[in-house]
Amino acid sequence: MAENSTTEELTTRVDDGVLIITINRPDARNAMNKAAAEGIAAALDRLDSEDDLRVAILTGAGGTFCSGMDLKGFLRGESPSVEGRGFGGLTEKKPVKPLIAAVEGYALAGGLELMIACDLVVAHSGAKFGIPEAKRGLAAAAGGLMVLPDLIPHKVAMELALTGDFIDAQRAYDLGLVNRVTDGSVMDAAMELARSITANGPIAVRVSKQIMDESRSWPRDERYTRQAKLLPEVFMSPDAQEGSKAFAEKRKPNWTGK
Incomplete structure (x- = not known):
């Protein structure tokens, strides 16, 4: 297209x-x-x-x-x-x-x-x-x-x-x-x-949306366990490092979506 x-x-x-x-x-x-x-x-x-x-x-x-x-x-x-x-x-x-x-x-x-x-x-x-x-x-x-x-x-x-x-x-x-x-x-x-x-991190946005949508049907006692399986993609990403560096350096982040 x-x-x-x-x-x-x-x-x-x-x-x-x-x-x-x-x-x-x-x-x-x-x-x-x-x-x-x-x-x-x-x-x-x-x-x-x-x-x-x-x-x-x-x-x-x-x-x-x-x-x-x-x-x-x-x-x-x-x-x-x-x-x-x-x-x-x-x-x-x-x-x-x-x-x-x-x-x-x-x-x-x-x-x-x-x-x-x-x-x-x-x-x-x-x-x-x-x-x-x-x-x-x-x-x-x-x-x-x-x-x-x-x-x-x-x-x-x-x-x-x-x-x-x-x-x-x-x-x-x-x-x-x-x-x-x-x-x-x-x-x-x-x-x-x-x-x-x-303006925000692409991975953080995508996974946050996924958790908010899917967690509504998760059993209450399994919510944190299921969320924990999705969060490493966010916290272990280069964008997570970039976001923290940009904050410390008082500049806008340069997101890569990775």
């Missing part, structure tokens, strides 16, 4: 180690179809395989993040999923490196499920969030019913699922569903967050 690429369904570009992935179906409010899902899966594979890429941002063109599954495609028998990866090429298999959702407009149904599969979320103050599948006789099967109750209070998640009603960005922030809310450019705010991550 070239550094910058554009298809009918998806665009990607690289900005200083940040891979920006844009769902490019604005006329359909970025509703997810098979081609867009496959494009996201390929972009996330690229994120994890290229050492120069440190973080990705997932966003939508035309002022909307994603309005969910393309219902026209659904009626044609098309599935907006990738085998082994889930809805949008993301919900069942997250990338190893950090992924930030930059949300404008609506993150609804599968769009919300894509968002909560990301590690961090930056939202415009006018954004709206919800899982309205029940209003259409469907169910939020790409993580909305299972993951959302892990992220916000159970009764609030239940209300969203059973009523299909939306919440605004401030409510999402208050619930801890969103990291940052901005009145300005959501991409500028997402890039600011991304750069605060790329």
